Each structure stands twice: as structure tokens, then as C-alpha cells.
Amino acid sequence: MRIDLHCHSTASDGTDTPAELVRNAARAGLDVVALTDHDTTRGYAEATAALPEGLTLVTGAELSCRVDGVSMHMLAYLFDPEEPALLAERELVRDDRVPRAKGMIAKLNELGVPVTWEQVGRIAGDGSVGRPHVATALVELGVVATVDDAFTEQWLADGGRAFVEKHETDPFEAIRLVKGAGGVCVFAHPAAAKRGRTVPESRIAEMAEAGLDGLEVDHMDHDADARARLRGLAKELGLLVTGSSDYHGSRKTVSLGQYATDPEVYGEITRRATGAFPVPGTGGI
Numbered sequence: 001m002r003i004d005l006h007c008h009s010t011a012s013d014g015t016d017t018p019a020e021l022v023r024n025a026a027r028a029g030l031d032v033v034a035l036t037d038h039d040t041t042r043g044y045a046e047a048t049a050a051l052p053e054g055l056t057l058v059t060g061a062e063l064s065c066r067v068d069g070v071s072m073h074m075l076a077y078l079f080d081p082e083e084p085a086l087l088a089e090r091e092l093v094r095d096d097r098v099p100r101a102k103g104m105i106a107k108l109n110e111l112g113v114p115v116t117w118e119q120v121g122r123i124a125g126d127g128s129v130g131r132p133h134v135a136t137a138l139v140e141l142g143v144v145a146t147v148d149d150a151f152t153e154q155w156l157a158d159g160g161r162a163f164v165e166k167h168e169t170d171p172f173e174a175i176r177l178v179k180g181a182g183g184v185c186v187f188a189h190p191a192a193a194k195r196g197r198t199v200p201e202s203r204i205a206e207m208a209e210a211g212l213d214g215l216e217v218d219h220m221d222h223d224a225d226a227r228a229r230l231r232g233l234a235k236e237l238g239l240l241v242t243g244s245s246d247y248h249g250s251r252k253t254v255s256l257g258q259y260a261t262d263p264e265v266y267g268e269i270t271r272r273a274t275g276a277f278p279v280p281g282t283g284g285i
Helices: 018-027 044-049 084-095 097-110 117-124 131-140 171-180 201-210 224-237 263-272
Strands: 003-007 032-035 056-067 070-077 184-188 214-218 240-243
Touching (some): 003 056, 003 070, 003 240, 003 263, 018 032, 056 084, 056 171, 070 171, 084 097, 084 171, 097 117, 097 131, 117 131, 171 184, 171 201, 214 224, 240 263
Parallel strands (some): 003 032, 032 056, 214 240
Antiparallel strands (some): 056 070, 070 184
16 A cells, blocks of 8 residues: 555645645546645545545645744644634634734845745635745745745744744644544644754654654655664654655645655554544545
């Protein structure tokens, strides 16, 4: 089985629609794909309706969190998307994205970059607006060559010249909420140092005690040393180890299924979840 548990669509900051994502996942030879848009499950119905035969869809979300001033992301799988407490928190985070994006645009304007809200809104479309959309605007304007080049201290990285904070959930609260909705929690790309400061291992140990299920180890932002270190930490803390592409369509160079999760780990995730179940494809529309 080929299993990719971290993918984004136009419901947040990917470039494939949810329907295109599942079709492309099937073409890539995947057996299981998780739709994990930022702080939303809005793309799930479209993905389910288009799900090709032979491909299983896992509902999920990538939750925006912050602890001790450090931004981090929590992958939540197979939770009840209508559970009121978790839904309210996701909406709170998502609603704060618009004023944050406008704040970044204002800072960029002060730096002499002629980006506009209209341009960023066009790029985001119906998705939850975020830094990758602002970064894409910088690419369009020729300010940077790639989206990744915008995530530096010069521009949009944490603490960068055009960075603006947004509401982010405390990860311990996120774990509590996801568990309360019957879901499973995996810390996304925990050693992605190029994105900014990372969460210390002592804090990850505390999260494990609070119910964290796993660490996303095999990821494009982790080198060999980081993966080895995280595998050791996961073994020490009794955490599951996942691997995922973090696919964003044409917004990133990584391809669907470039990194994958072991079938036994996927099976354990499905056994632990009680809020929702994977959906097998029946041919789509």
C-alpha cells in the first residue's frame, strides 16, 4: 500500500481542487490519501464525491498552533468534523487569517512592494488565505523567484520584516479538542528548522503525555539526521512515525506520494480513531 497522509487543496493553500487532488492521487498510484487543509474540512465533500475506485480518503486538517512563541502545525485525522468545540476553534483560527494577510500586505507596501489585497484574494480564491498566497503574490511581482524564497527573515518567515501573527491554538488544547472529537494527532514536520524556531524535545515529551499520537518524520523539510533523531525520539516516547508529501500542487516541488506512511502505522491510526472512518472510493463523478 502507498499512503500519503498530508495533502492540501484549494480549500486552503494548495493549487489542486479537492476533486483534482484525489484524481491525481489515484494517477500517482496511491492507495490512501489524507486531505489535510489548514484549519478546515471544507474540501472533504467534493473530494469524497470525486473519489476514484481503489483510492481511500482520510478526512483531516492541519491545525495552526503555537507554544512558547513557536509556531507549529498539528495534523488531525479522522475526527468528527461537526464536533462543536473543535469546529469553533478551527473557525476562530480561520477567521483571523484575513486580517493577518491584510497586515502582511500593509507591511510589504511599507517596504515598497506593490502587492494588493485584490491580488492575494484572487490567488487564494475560495481557500483559507495564508502566507503561501502572499508568497505567490511576491513571485508574481518578481520580488522572489519561488514561494520558498519568500519564507525568509527578509520577507514572511516567523519574525520576518513582513510577518504578522495570527490566532493559533495551544497544542495541548488542540490535542484535547481533537481527542474529544474522536481524532488522532500527529505533530507535522517537527524539525523543519528552515521555517523558523522549532519546538524543543522536552515540550514534545509533554505533548506525548497529553495524548499526542505521532510525529511526521519523513518529510521534505527533514534531512537524514533530523529523521534519525525524530525516529529515536518517537521510539523513546512511544509515538507513531508517519511520512507524508505535504503536497500543495504546483505551489511546491514535492509530488504526491514522494514520502509515505507505513501501512501498519496507518492501520493503528484508523484503530485509534472513533470520530470518522476512511472512505473507500467507488468511482467518483
